[in-house]
Amino acid sequence: MYYKESWLDKLDRKFGRHAVPNLMTILTVCTVAAWVLDYIMYFQTGMSFSSFLVFSRDLIFQGQVWRVFTFLFLPPSGNLILSAFMLYFYWMIGSALEREWGDFRFNLYYLFGFLGAIIAGLLTGYATSQYINLSLFLAFAILNPNYPVRLFFLIPIPVKFLAIVDGLFLVWRLIIESWSGRVALAFSLLNLLLFFGGNLFRRIKNLRRQKEYRDSFSGGSDDWNNDPWRR
Secondary structure: OOOOOOHHHHHHHHHHHOOOHHHHHHHHHHHHHHHHHHHHHHHHHHHHHHHHHHOOOOHHHHOOHHHHHHHHHHHOOOOHHHHHHHHHHHHHHHHHHHHHHHHHHHHHHHHHHHHHHHHHHHHHHHOHHHHHHHHHHHHHHHHHHOOEEEEEEEEEHHHHHHHHHHHHHHHHHHHHHOOOOOOHHHHHHHHHHHHHHHHHHEEEHHHHHHHHHHHHHHHHHHHHHHHHHHH
16 A cells, blocks of 8 residues: 655654654753742742743843743743642653654654744744643644543543643633734644644545535435336
8 A cells, every 4th residue: 555655754754863852851851940940049039030031022132042942941830739730741741742753753843833932922022832832732632532631630531521621722812812812822833733734624625525425325316216217
């Protein structure tokens, strides 16, 4: 059977040796380090280390170019335990994708999300890694829809249901966000469209063909039943 090499296969064959292994672990370790530095700096000086990591278009143009990258390492805010759990959760699904896809494809998926966030940031002045992490979760849910996630560490729920909730959340954010937030969201999810859009379009096309086939078959049956030579 003939196998048509996809654009991902071609890129992997050509550039796969340059992939960064364990990328999700590296990102998580950097985030934890920034989190620890945040607490140390706050207790010693009253300032936040995170303020030096936030994406700021104006400050980047003034020479603080590290902000183009460091917003990826911003530590989670809010409840300490919940934030630690979310950090672990995203590390888990990111590492699972890395094992399933291989280093290069996972690198490329994250890179597209990162570049989308950068483009949105340069256009609007606002960039966040939140939607990149959500795109990791949605990709994991698409590939492993029945994987059980234990809510409150007790109740197993198929990840596809949580993905539906996330999808509704993204729609809600599109409604309530400012235009800059909408641009950031849309560009950060470009990786999802690039990796899964083709399969989605093919599935829609196949469903349309099946419907046309059923309609034609149904119409043919009516013509056969109404054939005067059969009366």
